[in-house]
Amino acid sequence: MDPSKDNSSITTHVLNTADGVPASRMALSLHRLNTHMMIWNLLTVGTTDEEGHCSELIGSEAFSLGMYKLRFETGQYWENLGQTCFFPYVELVFTITSLDQHIHLPLLLSRFSYSTYRGR
Amino acid sequence: MISQRLQHIKGHILAENKCVEMATPPPSPLSTHVLNTGQGVPGAGMALSLHRLDPRTETWNLLIAGTTNDDGRCPGLITREAFIPGTYKMRFETGQYWKGLGETCFYPYVEIVFTIMEPSQKCHVPLLLSRFSYSTYRGS
Numbered sequence: 001m002d003p004s005k006d007n008s009s010i011t012t013h014v015l016n017t018a019d020g021v022p023a024s025r026m027a028l029s030l031h032r033l034n035t036h037m038m039i040w041n042l043l044t045v046g047t048t049d050e051e052g053h054c055s056e057l058i059g060s061e062a063f064s065l066g067m068y069k070l071r072f073e074t075g076q077y078w079e080n081l082g083q084t085c086f087f088p089y090v091e092l093v094f095t096i097t098s099l100d101q102h103i104h105l106p107l108l109l110s111r112f113s114y115s116t117y118r119g120r
Numbered sequence: 121m122i123s124q125r126l127q128h129i130k131g132h133i134l135a136e137n138k139c140v141e142m143a144t145p146p147p148s149p150l151s152t153h154v155l156n157t158g159q160g161v162p163g164a165g166m167a168l169s170l171h172r173l174d175p176r177t178e179t180w181n182l183l184i185a186g187t188t189n190d191d192g193r194c195p196g197l198i199t200r201e202a203f204i205p206g207t208y209k210m211r212f213e214t215g216q217y218w219k220g221l222g223e224t225c226f227y228p229y230v231e232i233v234f235t236i237m238e239p240s241q242k243c244h245v246p247l248l249l250s251r252f253s254y255s256t257y258r259g260s
Contacts, residue, residue, distance in 0.1 A: 067228060075235075086234050086258045088207060094226050095215075108255075115248075115255030118226045 006055040009063040010103045012070060014052040018110035022052030026077040030057050033067040040069060069093045072107055074114075086112045094118070147195070149203045150236075151244045152210060154192040158250035159221075162192030166217040170197055173207040180209060203239045210234075212247055214254075225251045232256050 010030065014023035026048045031040040043062060046054040057070075070092045078085035092105060104119035150170070154163030166188045171180040183202065186194045211231045218225035232245060244259035 084235075084237075088233060088235055091231060091233070093228060093231070095228055097224075113255065113257030115253065117253035 006053070007060070008055060008057045009060060009099075009101075010057045010068070010070070010105065012048075012054055012057065013104070013106040014048050014054075014072065015106065015108045016052075016110070017108050017113075022048070022050065023077060023107075023109060024048055024050045024052060025080070026052075027073040028054060029071045031069040031071065032064075033069070035066070063096075063099060065096055065099065067093065067095050070105055072109075074109060078111055083111055087114065090114055092116055146200065148197040149200055149239060149242055150197050150208075151242070152188075152194055152197070153244070153246040154188050154212065155246065155248045156192075156250070157248050157253070162188070162190065163217065163247070163249060164188055164190045164192055165220065166192075167213040168194060169211045171209040171211065172204075173209070175206070200239075203236070205236055205239055207233065207235050210245055212249075214249060217249075218251055223251055227254065230254055234258070 012028070014026050014028075015021075016023040028046055028048065029042060030044045030046075031042050033039075034041050044057050046057065048054045072090045072092075074090050075085050075088035090107060090109070092107070094103075094105070096103065102120055105116060106119065108115045152168070154166050154168075155161075156163045167185070168188065169185040170183045172183055173179075174181055184197060186197070188194050209231055211229060214230050215225050215228035227249075230247060230249070232247070234245065236243065242260050245256060246259065248255045
């Protein structure tokens with residue numbers, strides 16, 4: 001899917017910085033914290049495409065203020081490439097304080113490092 | 121009398137060794153270093169905790185809780201004996217840290233989960249953090 005046509009308020013992009021390629025076929029999931037019960041509600045499960053994108057993570061109706069968690073199955077990803085990974089999974093926990101922003105959360109990943117930032 | 125005196129002196133010597141031991145404990149095989157990349161300073165005074173996954177119950181056991189020093193480090197995280205192979209989690213109270221500086225942070229906390237297979241090797245897991253980004257890597 002053309003990323004510019006993805007209407008999700010939260011988008012991601014996973015890059016395999018060790019090999020210099022998009023991280024395709026990585027399983028990921030988006031969760032929102034239920035503050036009444038203090039448990040995580042699973043919102044979406046997906047897999048990155050050939051470009052390392054995963055479209056339609058969240059619809060505008062579901063997008064509300066609160067604490068979210070984006071989890072990437074990094075161990076599984078590297079295992080599929082015949083390698084080990086220092087990080088069995090990566091969970092990015094973040095807060096949404098305004099509904100009129102679009103949040104872009106890339107993950108730049110190698111077997112022994114990762115980085116992320118809040119983009120638009 | 122002389123043997124008693126010798127015993128007494130021996131006791132002092134052993135005690136002094138103990139003090140030396142306590143003054144310079146063996147370095148932890150696992151270390152961290154928090155850098156505030158937003159301001160270009162060490163991440164001092166950040167609360168953090170180390171946990172190990174119990175594979176039988178799939179629950180996290182808290183091993184130690186601490187705070188980074190002025191250099192952004194937290195010495196003495198774990199002993200050699202306790203550093204067994206397994207899955208560990210280092211949790212950093214990033215939201216609280218930035219709140220202390222009068223700022224908000226996109227990340228209320230950061231948890232880095234990693235696998236240790238060779239505990240005989242030193243492992244360094246730094247956190248480079250700003251209000252809107254962070255990175256980590258396995259060092260030695």
